[in-house]
Amino acid sequence: MKIKLKMLFNSLVGRLFISHMVLIIIVCISNFLSHSLIYDVLEERLINESKVEFNNVVKECEEYISDIKNYLIYISMDTEFQRIISSKNISDYSVYKLSNYMGRKYIESPQYINTWIYHKRTEYIVTRLTSYPKRMFWEKLYSNPAYNNKFWEEQLNTNEQFIIYPPDIYYDNSLINFENANITNNFNRYMTIIYKPFINSSYYLCAFVEINRFFENNNSLFGEQINIAANKAQIENVKANQPDGIYTLESFSEKNNIYYYMELDYRNIKQNLSNINIKFTVITIIAIAMCLILSVFFSIKINTPLKNIGEIFLPGERDKSPFTSLIDLETIRKHIYSLIQLNLKYKAEIENKDRQLQSYILIEKIRNLYIPDGPDVSSYLKYSFSNGFYMICIKIHPIGLISYNPSGKSIVFLNYSKKLSEYFLQRNRNGWNCIYFSENQENFILLLDNRNKQIEKYANQIKDYLELIRNDEVCFTVLVSELQSNLNGLDMVYNNILILLNKRCMEKVTQIIYQSNISEVKNHYTFTTNEMKYFSDSISNGYIKESMEIMKRVLEYNYRKRINCFQFSSLCYEFINLCIKAVIDTLSYLPGEIDIIQIQTVLKSLVCYEDYVQICENFIEEISSYIVKTDRNNDYMIDYILRYIQEKYYEDIYLDLFAEKLCVSKVYICKRFKEKTGTSLVDYLNKYRMEIACEKLKNTDLKIKDIASEVGIENVNSFIRTFKKYYGKSLLSRGYSKC
Template identity: 20%
Template sequence: MKRPLTSQFARNGLFVRLMLSFLSIILLLASFNLFSHLYLSGKVYQEVVRQNEQALNQTVEGYENHFRLTQNMILALTQSDTWTANLGILSHLKENRRYDILSEVKSDLMTLYGNPFLHIENFILYFKAEDYVLEKEGLSSTSDMFGKYYYSQEYTADFWRSQTMDNQYLKVMPAASFTETTMNSTRPLGQLMPVLIKAIPYEEVYGLVMLNPQRLEKAYGDAGKNPFYIMDAQGRLLFSTAEKALPALEYPVSTSSHERIGDQYYFYEKGAQTGFTYVRVTEVAAIATGLRGMRLLLAVLLTAAVLVSLLFSFLFSFRLNQPLQRLIAALDRTTGSGPGKLSSVKEFAIIGDRLSSILENNRFIQNDLNHKNSLVRQYAYTHKVKNIPLNAKLGDLEDALHSEQPYASILFKLSFTGLPEEPEQHTLALWQLIQRLFAGGRAESESVVLQPEQDLLLLLLFNPGPQSGILQVLGTLQELLAEEHSLYLTIAVSPVYSGETPFTDAYHNLSVLLTERRLNGETQIIVEPRASSAKAFHMKVTYGEELHNLLQSGSEEAVLGWVDRQLEQLRNKDATAEDFRTFARGVAEQAGKTVMKQNLPELEVGLLSALSGEPFAAFYSTGQYREWLTGLLTPVLAAIRSGSETRDPVISFVLEYLDKHYGEDINLNIVADKLNLTSGYLSSIFKEKTGINFSEYLNTLRIERAKELLMNIDQRIQDIALQVGYQNVNSFIRMFKRSSGLTPGEYRKRYVGEDHS
């Protein structure tokens, strides 16, 4: 029986009561919103001004902190006794020709321009008296540097020659556009802000720091959304993001303020550290439009909210009332049939059973989906870290990544002092321990664990809080592993990045930090590169000649004593494990050169096989390096001693003659005449005894000597070609590239510029 409509809308009915309740709530919320709108509309202007002043204050703090940090790092460098002594030597480079310290000074410079947080494009040392500069690419004349490589109309070579510092230590100059001009093209370098530094105590030596003002603006400003200006204490414009000049303003002595001129607001503040004035410009129209737009939007939203609320209140009340009415009708029918039938109705029990079954299935499906989503999310993060493009079908995964949240990353590298029986089980247990340590009190969605390589674990922590908390957890892990002597970790910790920093860059920075590991079998936590880190050991020409002479002597005691001294020197300098690897590889390469000169081809294969793969991956002590080098050099020394006793006199004469006369115009016929032999017979016996043709050996000898001469940047390539026996420079360049894969100029630029001299 259908219930009458009047009973559904009775005064005490459910529908009327629901509507009255909704209307009361809507009226209350509408009144509150209207009052809030009327009250806050008068405060919006002050809030906009406050936000602009606060934004400028944050910008000023960022710039001031950056200038202070840059000055402190430069002061720390210039206060080094070694730095001062090296500058004194380089001030008279044409007299003393001490090119051997260039690499050390360049390494000191790299600690500044290599720091990505300082935004330094280059650090140039200008030796005014000598009229040359030293920068990251090497030595250049003042004219070439500021006429070609860093050319600007405002900062010519004559401008820098005329500069004096008087009693100043640091002078910041206006930003200007620079270009790099080569033989065939001109490449813009963008705007750079020169900072001139006095290299105390030398009056004629200056440091020139090239700051990148665009990256500073991106880091501390609002990335060009509003015009921004920096002026020094004398009112000179240092940097501007707009071409329009600033009007005359009455800048405060120390506090911030703002001023309206025409259609623009000028917000300005003076830096306490530098005395610079920072100005930010905001359009009046933007503030006024924002106010009008906000009032209109609030009015529209209030009206729409009231109308939509009324409509949905009616629909919701009606839709909620109708099922209840149908249920009441069904109950009425059941009641009319007798109370016994009411208990016999099974629909509610069936609905409950079905709902339980549905919920159980939903829980199972949800758990399965969560597990699969976790795997897919790890897959997406791994591709992000390694910069691998995602499949087009998986493009929606980008939305699931924490791409805009601040995060910190930690890279763990596992090493064993002794390989256990089941290394996979040890590795899995350690990775699980690390995840448990960082999972305490942290939601699962805020951390991601990746394994880029078998021995690497990358942990991404989103919204991690201060870095000190991360280091505290890592300290606990370090204490737990202190008693575990069969394995150790190298842990690289990043700072807390903003969401704009790509995961690929964070992973690359951590991989670089791993190379800072010191040589021992303990767990190490590395947060940043050490400023006092030992310079990488390279087999320099002098070291190579010394080792070559020792190897030729065949004295095992002398050679191993030399190795012990070099290893001890690296240990005393607190060198990294990578430095020890470089040293060991350099010794092996020099031994290979000596073996080639001694005509011991069977040992060349052994030396090459010893360097294949990763022979030093498991080394964690100087004793292991000494044992490896002893095993490598002992057979070489024995073969050299044996060869010196049994060497063929004809071959010995040829090798010694070529070693002394390789710079002359010699050939097979000339050497054969010296021995009263035919050239054909000498060629065959030389090939038989050495395993290499006469011409190939002579070219190899000349190219190796040329590589040593190329380390002196004062020598021209044409002169070096003549010194090693090539009358035609084009033939020399062709043979050099065939042997080394690089032209002589490319070889010099690479190895002199990278401290491989």
């Protein structure tokens, strides 16, 4: 029994079982340890999200209080009010007139407030409904004895213009029954705002604000949970009595000297998270256990193939255990690893042999192409380049490559290849000792002996001959390698000197480029930011003539700088990329007829300035045709937007809506709308809504909130600010008279 357990422990199945048991333990421990961490992260995230919402509600409340202050100032500055309140004797008739005045002004007041007047020269409190004796007003309308007649008289002695008391004053909003002088016990909490027009004023205005109703009607989920305190100590007292799982958010208003705070209760969320965590742990353990069972099952299934492989690598050495041991697996792994290493070695040897074969084939090609006839053939084949040699590549560039067909290009190469063969045959007879041949019907290659060590002299002679035989349909580039010591690796030498073509200057003459001094050739094209912006604007607006002029001016300037072909191609890529960006901004997609890959291929093969210009001209014309075609539909697009705004101004209108309906980008809509109308889309929409609102203000009795909703603005404060922006006067001061 002990032997079988030991065999099982040393087998693949046994080790797999133990590994899964360890994995289950680690997962369970990690799950329990991460429990508190997940709680902390979730709580922090919930609190941060609540802070954002809380600050938004506080901000709206601050704006609401500012509107109330403006309303109180507006009343105190009214001429009719000043005439009544400033009289030396406040008679009963004056009190009646003040009450009547407050009733008329109530329609212009912000929501959820009741305003009354305290004057030391009268025994009455003036409200919008009627006037009350002071003592009855204090006794009947307040449940807090601290706010008595003495308290309200002392408010005249303060030096502050505005005094705000948090909602700890209880006020009954029901009417007084003068027959029995009783009121009901329907008390509400009010925030009090006192306004003294000047320091030694004999009166003040007081606004009772139903702040709870303001919070309840706020769109926020937290509005009805926010409280207002007069000092920090009150909030600290609330925190001290809080149980675990409840957090307090607070904010201090320096302008109004009050504190906002709100209690967040996350106890239920914590309990739910704990229950979810327990369920998740159980599911995880069940899933791992199932994986364990499946792993053991498949391990037993693959045990037989492993035993068969072991018989191949370990004949006669295996025990009679039913399971493949780890020792057997390690031995099999070593055998397989040795086979892989041997295979990689064979692969490297084959690649090396293949490379040598390619070099031998190239050498044989050199020795068998264009070998001159005559008595010196045998000595020519034995030539060994004992002093080293240079590889010279002569590149033939047809000019006007865009209009050339492949057959015409081949004929041009064959004609000049024949002339070059005759020239180098003559040079060999004069003692040059060179080998020459053509490669892929594109380049003419020459291996020149370094016996005389005059490579620059020979290269200049080749250049003079090429200038003599060439016509206006071609130009040449002579690429000269560094000194080579043997014929091995000629393909690498050939590829390296072909890279030198990027350094060719933009001139239709034969040019020589040496690999040894290539580092001396350093230049870069010039294309300023202003030129890029001017070109982008021109191509976006469909101004073909202006776009062509900018392109030609930039290309000509860089051509005079004598930049190389690589830099010139990169400059042309810049123009092409700007054109592509313009058409994508206009159409939101790139037309399939525009073949970017073909244009890039053609640019890589050009060496002539005129050909580069022709490529760019053709591309600009092609791009402009799409943009101009789109511009014809601009008037329809703008008309559609204007008609949509006029018919559905009361709906939620946004830029993405038009971009989706018209199948164009948002940037393009904004740009075209401003070009056609002279104003932005948002300004036009708001101005049109304000015009409709003015008509409703003058011709209907609707409230400001209802009118704002009918013109598509749900937030009343936003509607008031927008109105003031366009008409320069607040709605609270009858700004609609300017409509």
